[in-house]
Amino acid sequence: MGFLEKPLSFIVIIIVSKLLTDLGILPADTKKTLSSIIINITLPCAVLHAFENFHPQGSYYFLILTGVLINLLALALAYVLSGNLPKMTRVVVLLAASGLNIGNFSFPIIEAFFGSEAVAVSSFLDSGNALMSTCGNLIIVLALFSIRKEGEVMDFRYIVMKFLKSMTFDTYLFAIVVTSLGFQIPHFLMAITAPAASSNAFLSMMLIGCAMRIEFNREFLGATGIVIAVKLIVSLLASILLFIFMPIDRVLRYALVIAAFSPVSSAATILTDQAGGDNSLTSYISSISIIIVLAMDIVMASFWAV
DSSP states (O other): OOGGGHHHHHHHHHHHHHHHHHHHSSOOOOOHHHHIIIIIHHHHHHHHTTTOOOOOOOOHHHHHHHHHHHHHHHHHHHHTTTTTTTTHHHHHHHHHOOBBBBIIIHHHHHHHOOHHHHHHHHHOOOOOOOOIIIHHHHHHHHTTOOOOOOOOOOOHHHHHHHHTOOHHHHHHHHHHHHHHHHHOOOHHHHHHHHHHHTHHHHHHHHHHHOOOOOOGGGGGGHHHHHHHHHHHHHHHHHHHHHHHHHSSSSHHHHHHHHHOOOOBOOOOOHHHHHHOHHHHHHHHHHHHHHHHHHHHEEEEEHHHHH
């Protein structure tokens, strides 16, 4: 029964943080604070450590393109399926359906069951996903629905700065370039980031619990159903193709399947704000997505890890 210890520990952290939030012991802004810490500190450090002594194969770079294509396919499918919904609801649906929460959600599970090399390989998939989920999807959605903030010009500089302001994306870029050139990430950098990297799994599970909303809202059912359907269809297609065609070890392909079945991106709420959408709808969809994916991922990872 040892293989159940890690998933059970994740579930306990999620439940405890959910209870502490509901009881008011944790402040209302804990979710925002944790999200900022994870995105800007612990997740970049965890990504950095995943590339320690890592030597990428040529086929790994295909995963970057795959991460981008997954987002584009999800955007297209969500755009078609949400045609009868109001404009701003469609904005939320597209932003929630397209991005994957690989870094905050799937990396702790992948590392717990398959090791740091599996995280490094999955990082290539997430780098393409991060390219879209931190900024690219928002740019496409704003263009599709002709949404502009007063005085804002979506030029080349605007797009570049959006990407460069993402610490996680910058870390991916740095780690991939350094290891691809045959260098190792400096030891002193690994040493000073080790405490933050080791805390990423705990804080990520805690964030899931704090952000989780378990309630019935009839008004949100239509949009939620579309997002879940899109994510399951795209994730299933991507995982099948990756598992069959990626010329890597079977265990690493298992990790890619877990990554492909990640829930709604943690950046979706931020992007929804920037697009002027309904944050409560995004949070509701994200919670339902997390419950479904957590159950699926733990079952798959536990079965494969035995």
